[in-house]
Amino acid sequence: MRLRTSSIVGITATALSVAAIGYTVLPVVGELLGGPGRPQAGYVSGAQAKAARPSLPHWLPDSATEVDYKASSDGGNRLLHARLTDGALPAACTTAVSSARPAKLTARWFPAGIDVRPTASCGQYLVVLDGEQLYAWQTDAARVPVAEAAAAR
Incomplete structure (x- = not known):
């Protein structure tokens, strides 16, 4: 044929x-879907997010709304977005003193380039508060020393 x-x-x-x-x-x-090996989820409130994901930071207010979270499965890189209706940083946050960008981690809800201007640090996260919108990220490099210190105890 x-x-x-x-x-x-x-x-x-x-x-x-x-x-x-x-x-x-x-x-x-x-x-x-969060990409291969990169779990991603959205939650109605900070309380719901922390109950569902123990890896979310304790400083995230329970009253936060519109919570988005993405974590790298191959390290400690994390992205976090939440709406804080009072527009104020959580009490556990302090003025940022350094900057570190989350390696190879992006999300459609995390604005490109926002991680070059942190305004505060909250635990191991660097944070930008833009009105009521909180954008936070943690790098693997920030997580490792804390994990090692906890293991040494």
């Missing part, structure tokens, strides 16, 4: 179209 040139072109075009759609759609689906 001989295939016509038009059939070969049609089959090739269809295969390339399917590949292009897969190449375009899969990263978006992966981001929506």
